Amino acid sequence: MSDSAGLVVTGIGVTTAVGRGKADFTRALFAGEHRFAVMDRPGRQSGTRFVGAELPAPVPATRLGARELRTASLTGQVALATLEEAWTEAGLDGYDADRIGLVIGGSNLQQRELVRAHDRHRAKPHFLRPSYGLSFLDTDLCGLCTSAFGIRGFAHTVGGASASGQLAVIEAAEAVAAGRVDVCVALGALADLSYWELLGLRAMGAMAGEDHADAPAEACRPFDKGRSGFVYGEACAALVVERRGARPAAPAPYARLSGWSVRLDGNRDPNPSLAGETAAIRQALDRAGLTARDIDYVNPHGTASPTGDETEVAALKAGGLTHAAVNATKSITGHGLTAAGAVETAASLLQMRHGRLHPTRNLTAPVDDAPRWVRGQAVDADIQHCLSLSMGFGGINTALCLSACAA
Numbered sequence: 001m002s003d004s005a006g007l008v009v010t011g012i013g014v015t016t017a018v019g020r021g022k023a024d025f026t027r028a029l030f031a032g033e034h035r036f037a038v039m040d041r042p043g044r045q046s047g048t049r050f051v052g053a054e055l056p057a058p059v060p061a062t063r064l065g066a067r068e069l070r071t072a073s074l075t076g077q078v079a080l081a082t083l084e085e086a087w088t089e090a091g092l093d094g095y096d097a098d099r100i101g102l103v104i105g106g107s108n109l110q111q112r113e114l115v116r117a118h119d120r121h122r123a124k125p126h127f128l129r130p131s132y133g134l135s136f137l138d139t140d141l142c143g144l145c146t147s148a149f150g151i152r153g154f155a156h157t158v159g160g161a162s163a164s165g166q167l168a169v170i171e172a173a174e175a176v177a178a179g180r181v182d183v184c185v186a187l188g189a190l191a192d193l194s195y196w197e198l199l200g201l202r203a204m205g206a207m208a209g210e211d212h213a214d215a216p217a218e219a220c221r222p223f224d225k226g227r228s229g230f231v232y233g234e235a236c237a238a239l240v241v242e243r244r245g246a247r248p249a250a251p252a253p254y255a256r257l258s259g260w261s262v263r264l265d266g267n268r269d270p271n272p273s274l275a276g277e278t279a280a281i282r283q284a285l286d287r288a289g290l291t292a293r294d295i296d297y298v299n300p301h302g303t304a305s306p307t308g309d310e311t312e313v314a315a316l317k318a319g320g321l322t323h324a325a326v327n328a329t330k331s332i333t334g335h336g337l338t339a340a341g342a343v344e345t346a347a348s349l350l351q352m353r354h355g356r357l358h359p360t361r362n363l364t365a366p367v368d369d370a371p372r373w374v375r376g377q378a379v380d381a382d383i384q385h386c387l388s389l390s391m392g393f394g395g396i397n398t399a400l401c402l403s404a405c406a407a
Helices: 022-031 066-070 074-090 111-121 139-149 161-177 195-204 274-288 308-318 337-354
Strands: 007-016 036-038 051-053 100-105 154-158 183-188 235-243 256-264 297-299 385-392 396-403
Touching: 007 022, 007 074, 007 161, 007 256, 007 337, 022 337, 074 111, 074 139, 074 183, 074 235, 100 139, 100 161, 100 337, 111 195, 139 154, 154 161, 161 183, 161 235, 161 256, 161 337, 161 385, 161 396, 183 337, 235 337, 256 274, 274 308, 274 385, 274 396, 297 337, 308 385, 337 385, 337 396
Parallel strands: 100 154, 100 183, 297 385
Antiparallel strands: 007 235, 036 051, 183 235, 256 396, 385 396
């Protein structure tokens, strides 16, 4: 695919605990800031002290009236505000709504809100709000966003566990490439976990426990020998995908989506697969027409999982990528689960635009010295080609190549 006909990203919206909007988010990334603390959002703890990174308060969304916002969950409110930033930057107001699509990455997104509703109405179920009949369905978030922005092309969710956000970007790219729509927004939605999900993930051994409750800044340690599992972080990101040059009013693109891959392991369990991750990397590079040596920077999945990080490093080595710079965005944001792949794609694009790579917090003793880690300080970098990776429970591996656009 030629650069002039390539698929590009023309708008980004980001909401994370460390920064609301891409300007604050970018500043926090390069400064290596964090907001890890013992979480206190209602429904998040049950006699526990889980560490995570929570948004200071819901972000105001301006496209819905007060009545609609009263029934919108935290996931919905954050999605609206994040989508609005990307939508405004891309200049989509006034564009043919029948030619705009929306893909939302994530499933079972509003668990904390549902658990709170169950607890509140257990003794008086007949007083349950009618809106509950919508809110337990993933289509509720599609309906909320499409009604606020007038999107009429199509909208659906894709569930890929922790790969959902990047899977949404890939689905959006394929929708535009196939001509289903002219513009497609990919949104990695906020997965609002309750204490039940936190307890389950800890029991599985995937999530860090409460051992860092007294020193939360040290809890999140991707690729460090002292890691003990992922640390949750509330997050959401939206990316506008379209074909370069097809819309004269479109702003200058961030980068081109030059190649991607989705590969499965045929495995229900959470354990990673070196073969699956390596195959995803190679297939994305092949589709982009690139070799491993062309990649300047890798934004990895990097959850701080006991086995996941080592497997991912092995995949980077097998894929011939140890020459590329590597940092871990989750060390700053925490693990956004369904949002993670979209947030990290946004982080990659912002680093490409600024010619700078953010540090990796708490990387004091790497699990392997082969990769070219970006550790305690941000560094300048000329990034022509980037590879972003996401993996999810159920054996889902995704890889996305981002390439700088020719002037």
